[in-house]
Amino acid sequence: MATNRTFTMIKPDATAAGNAGKILDIILENGYKVVALKYIHLSTAQAGAFYEIHKERPFYNDLVSFMTSGPIYAAILEKENAVADFRTLIGATNPAEAAPGTIRNLFAKSIDANAVHGSDSDENAMIEGAFFFNRFERF
Ligand code: ATP
Ligand code: MG
Numbered sequence: 660m661a662t663n664r665t666f667t668m669i670k671p672d673a674t675a676a677g678n679a680g681k682i683l684d685i686i687l688e689n690g691y692k693v694v695a696l697k698y699i700h701l702s703t704a705q706a707g708a709f710y711e712i713h714k715e716r717p718f719y720n721d722l723v724s725f726m727t728s729g730p731i732y733a734a735i736l737e738k739e740n741a742v743a744d745f746r747t748l749i750g751a752t753n754p755a756e757a758a759p760g761t762i763r764n765l766f767a768k769s770i771d772a773n774a775v776h777g778s779d780s781d782e783n784a785m786i787e788g789a790f791f792f793n794r795f796e797r798f
Contacts, residue, residue, distance in 0.1 A: 664694060665741040665778045666787035667749075671729035672772035679732050682762055682775065689748055691736040695792040700730040709790055718771065725771050735788045735797060742784055745777045 667686070669679045687693070701709070706726040713719050738744060750761025753770045757763035767774040778784035788797070 662781050662785060663739055663741050664735055664737050664781075664788065665745045665784045666776075666791070667734050667736055667745065667778075668776040669732040669734075670772070670774055670776060671725065671727075671731055672768060673766050673774040674731055675729050676766070678766050678774070682766060683732070685748070685762060685765075686734075686736065689738075689744075691738045691741065691745070693734055694737045695733075695735040695788070695797045697733045697791055697796070698730055699733060699791075701727050703727050709787070721771060733791045735784075735792060742778055742781055746779065749775050749777045 669682050673679060673682060683693075703723060706723045710719065710722055710726070713722060716722075736745065748762060750757030750763040750767075752763075752773060754763045754767035754773055755770075757767065762775050763773050778787050
């Protein structure tokens with residue numbers, strides 16, 4: 660069942676570079692409503708649990724250490740067809756392959772420091788949103 664919601668993080672690289680405001684502006688300009696928003700510095704245990712799905716991948720430890728290297732913005736976003744449209748808006752995982760004008764094309768430096776996260780399915784959007792926000796924090 661499509662929920663019209665997705666989950667995003669503005670990652671430590673984009674936050675440290677001062678690009679969070681610009682990225683949030685692009686998200687709002689593209690018709691997303693912010694349902695929940697949090698500024699947080701993840702612990703190793705939290706980032707490890709969030710990326711549990713990638714535990715066996717060779718880049719897992721680097722990913723966890725990168726995601727704990729500084730604060731991030733976490734948000735739940737709402738728009739029709741949110742999951743698929745947001746993946747289009749952020750562009751390919753590797754910024755070298757991200758289409759012109761996408762958020763990763765504009766702000767990502769490398770495949771690991773790639774500026775933003777976007778859920779890859781409705782099911783994961785719900786799981787990831789619930790990881791960060793309780794029901795009193797979603798509007
Ligand atoms: P995200 O889940 O962050 O939105 P994604 O869905 O495009 O990104 P995934 O395959 O879920 O990509 O990988 C999660 C994250 O792990 C990527 O955003 C990237 O930071 C990192 N990653 C993925 N593949 C590699 C790789 N080959 N080398 C280094 N880091 C990688
Ligand atoms: Mg992913």
